[in-house]
Amino acid sequence: MKNLFTRGPSLVLQLVMSLILAAVLMVLDYRYDYLSSARKGVSTVLAPIYFLANLPNEVAAWADSNIVSRNDLLNENRRLKDELLILKAQNQRLIGLESENARLRALLGSSRTLRGKRVIAEVLNIDSSLFANELLLNKGSLDGVFVGQPVVDAEGIMGQVTEVSTSTSRMILLNDQKHAIPVRVDRNGVRAIAQGNGRTLYLRHLPNTIDIEEGDLLLSSGLGQKFPDGYPVAKVISVVRQSAQPYAEILAEPTANINRANHVLLLWPYHDPEQGSESKTSDSELEGGDNAE
Numbered sequence: 430m431k432n433l434f435t436r437g438p439s440l441v442l443q444l445v446m447s448l449i450l451a452a453v454l455m456v457l458d459y460r461y462d463y464l465s466s467a468r469k470g471v472s473t474v475l476a477p478i479y480f481l482a483n484l485p486n487e488v489a490a491w492a493d494s495n496i497v498s499r500n501d502l503l504n505e506n507r508r509l510k511d512e513l514l515i516l517k518a519q520n521q522r523l524i525g526l527e528s529e530n531a532r533l534r535a536l537l538g539s540s541r542t543l544r545g546k547r548v549i550a551e552v553l554n555i556d557s558s559l560f561a562n563e564l565l566l567n568k569g570s571l572d573g574v575f576v577g578q579p580v581v582d583a584e585g586i587m588g589q590v591t592e593v594s595t596s597t598s599r600m601i602l603l604n605d606q607k608h609a610i611p612v613r614v615d616r617n618g619v620r621a622i623a624q625g626n627g628r629t630l631y632l633r634h635l636p637n638t639i640d641i642e643e644g645d646l647l648l649s650s651g652l653g654q655k656f657p658d659g660y661p662v663a664k665v666i667s668v669v670r671q672s673a674q675p676y677a678e679i680l681a682e683p684t685a686n687i688n689r690a691n692h693v694l695l696l697w698p699y700h701d702p703e704q705g706s707e708s709k710t711s712d713s714e715l716e717g718g719d720n721a722e
Contacts, residue, residue: 535583546697548572550580552690553597562602562625562687564588568695569596577655579696585661585684586610586649587693600693603662603683604628611652612662614645623647623663623681630663632679637670639677647681657696661685 554565568574570593578590580600588608592599601608604625612623612632617640623630635641645665651658663681670677 546573548695550598550693550695552693557688562605562627563591564600564602564690564693566590566598566600566693566695567596569594569598571595572695573697574598574695579656581660581694581696582685582690582692584686585663586656587683587685587687587690589655590695602687603685604630604687609633610656610662611650612647613650614641615648616642616645620650620652621647621679626680629666630681630683632677632681635677635679636675637672637677639679641665641668641677641679643668646684654698 548568550566550568552564553567556563556565564587566574566580574590574593576590576593580587580589586603588600588602588605590598591601602625603610603623604627606625606627609622609624611620613620619640621632621635621641624633632641643665646661647663647665649656649658649660649662661684663683665679665681667680668677669679
């Protein structure tokens, strides 16, 4: 019965007093910073609660970024292996291109010692057997290739052209049994004929007393005007002298890369314009003299 007659402040009065107290506290905090220490204390007390409340989100984010299924790992591993294989293949191709460029630069560098027209040809096919050693080139009569044309690489003479078609040509290598080339020893100028035996070269009909030793470099002599004079041909690898035989057995290995060449150099004869003009002048003088007479 006592509670029925006990009345406190009304709800509206409580609301007004709360608003006034809040406004006073806000003004005091804004102007004089009275509640900063209280805010810090409350934040410190509530920090563990904030951490626990945010913990599920943190765990979910960590799981999404670190937990991967086995299938995903297998797929990624397979993809990386495929990419590695592709990169290795590309790297091998780059190595091959670098080597090919080096060979072409060496080929062009060696051609600077030669005079006259020269054209690089690519090897299309190799015909190598006990009875024939030939290469098929991608240059033919449209490029001016002719039968008997000398062919060289960066290291020495390779052979000569034997057949010519419109866009291709066939060349015979130095070590072919049907091929022979006049040579001279670079050390002393001894002349000989080097003929192929299917694998290397041998020097024909040289007496046992001939001054040729292992390691001697054989150069083209220019006789027959088939090959340029002074170009490397082969290096002597064996000299056998037998008293019972009149001739020495001399074998030489070609200096050119006849078994590994991908590109070769076709040479054309060089005609000196000055010599041509001199010969024309001398011919005209002779004709003039005859007319005068």
